[in-house]
Amino acid sequence: MADGFEQSKLASGDKPAWDRFVARFAGVVQSAIQATLRRAGRDTGDAADLSQDVFTRLCRNDFHLIRHYDPARASVSTWLSLVARSVTLDALRRRQPRTSALDDAPEAALAVPPNEGNQPIRLPPGLLSPRQELILTMLYDRDMDPADIAAELHIDPQTVRSQHHKALTKLRAHYGDTPP
């Protein structure tokens, strides 16, 4: 039993075990939901309903998620927190308006892109390694500092810099761009 998590009892629908589980981890779930809502700039008023959605997902398909949880692979708190964040992100995506008024769109968004030959997208497999993609995502999309990226990935900041450089060299070569 890891971290007060009675997996086999929960998977068999044991009511007292479920009650204990909810009482023990509802705060973790609620905290993850509220943090995700705040990050998205949303009101946290829906957190209670989303919390119920998380526990509903855990019960779904005869406790499928709980039955397939492996305490050797991840802590209960991390796993539950990610389930809660995933449920919240799904809810936020569903609520996003699919269309917007034409007048609201910036002119650049309506511009027709130059004809690039209408060729099917062909990226050579492995053009960038997963690690290089992640480093560029963190650098360009999240504007993270190389030192913070290094801390997240448990690598040396110099490795971040060299991977960044190698990735850009590959992209320039692929797209026919030359370095400035």
Place this chain on the structure above:
Amino acid sequence: MTAPSDRDRALWQRYRRDQPALPPPDMLDLAAYADRRLTEAQSDQIERSLARDPALLEAVLATRQPEPAAPISLAIIRRAQGLVPAPVGPRRLASWASIAAALVLVCVSGFQAGYSVGGRANDLNQPIELASWTGGDADGLD
């Protein structure tokens, strides 16, 4: 490292646009990655997914910096606890059995009581043989 140039950003955006979509990773794999329990080879697929889904990356990074558990109302807990119904356990079965037995007993007793009262009433409806009252010939009264 100098700040990324606009040209580098444009290259990256172009590469990002050309990337094919990936199916979302398994939740437990993602949790194992967040807990740093995957090997480098196992991490590759997760990192590829994270690079292509900013919201997922955000979730993993946030999970690594856990916030204290939020205070939660009893109503939310009770509502979630209600998702799993209380089972019909042996104790509850025993109480239902005793109620059922009591009902049967009441029915049987009621039936017997009703039968005995009804039987007596039927007896009263029988014609009375006057002779038996008079102890002989009814004509003897004259």
